[in-house]
Amino acid sequence: MRKWLLSILILTLAVVLMACGSDDNEESSNEEEAASGDSKWEEIQEEGELVVGTSGTLYPASFYPEDSDELTGYDVEIMKEIADRLDLEISFEEYGVDGLLSAIDSGRVDVVANDMEVTNSRDESFDFSEPYKHSYATMIVREDDLSGIETLEDIEGKVHGGGATTVFAQIAEHYGAEIESYGNVTNDVYLRDVENGRTDLIINDYYLQSLALQALPELEVTQHPDLQFHPSDSAIVMGEGEEELKEKMDETLNEMREDGTLTELSEEFFGGKDASQEPEEDVEEIEGLDL
Structure with a gap:
């Protein structure tokens, strides 16, 4: 009986040691892989x-x-x-x-x-x-009434068109806008939705928006003339x-x-403009938003 019990204890201890050894070896192996593994x-x-x-x-x-x-x-x-x-x-x-x-x-x-x-x-x-690239944000609005937006605070209650996880969507949400999210669509889809009233504004990069408007001059939308904000680096x-x-x-x-x-x-x-240099415009910083 005593020999049988001793055998069980030895076997149990062996299993525990094997398990511990396996974990230690695996951790050691993982550490070695992390240390010696190829970088990207x-x-x-x-x-x-x-x-x-x-x-x-x-x-x-x-x-x-x-x-x-x-x-x-x-x-x-x-x-x-x-x-x-x-x-x-x-x-x-x-x-x-x-x-x-x-x-x-x-x-x-x-x-x-x-x-x-x-x-x-x-x-x-x-x-x-x-x-x-160094730039800042502006917004596209309807040409006839600027979508009822004179200041950034006027964005509250408006509908912003754009990717849900973008910085620009975060800015819009910060000011109380509703986000209309899109998949991987082209610029004209965004712009036409502002024109037809499905959305009210698109916050995005100054250079990108300027050229998008030049490419689609028939649309009755415009860059807001008074709002330049959120300096950015890409x-x-x-x-x-x-x-x-x-x-x-x-x-x-x-x-x-x-x-x-x-x-x-x-x-x-960018139509002859050098976006690789810091902009000279006076650009408003957005307070209270941690991006």
Whole structure:
């Protein structure tokens, strides 16, 4: 009886030790993998390709020209130039704005370039390159009555059209607007909905809105003449802690800034304006909104 009990105790102890040993080995293995595992930059180098997430519907950052199946735009051409200078092939994966960051998390893309604004909340989960675009927000409203909006406070109770997770939607909600969310649609859909009254306003980037209006002059909508607010920087987004990848992106962007490539691309896509430089306009900061 005593021998039987002793055997059971020894067997039980062995199982416990085996289990503990297994956990320790697994943790040790995971730690070793984390320490010695390939970084995203090493993975990109090994594949020889940079996979970029973008929308393909955001003129002039990422879009298809009429009668063309060739993706282009300010952000797209910047990424093509970066890949070329880093001796990499490049491919683009298209997602709606609300799905771009999750595409980084899932590993479907290496980086995102889609006029993505640097914010405090995004910076908690992702890393950003140095900015390649400096701008601010304006709003598109109906031409005849400015959608009844004279100040930012007048947004309360109005309907804002745009992606639900964008900074611009957060600004609209901050002032009490209702959000009408869209999928991955083109600019004319947003603008026509303001014109026909389905929505009242679209808060978005100054440069993007200026060019969208130029492209669709027949629509009876306009940029609000008196409201310039929320200065912003746009940059390449990548996974958190990818220091080597960030270093490569920053080095290449700085080269492109110094040799005039960023200015040249900006002037090409933003009607002769240099969005790679800080704006000179007096732009209102929004208080009480942590972005």
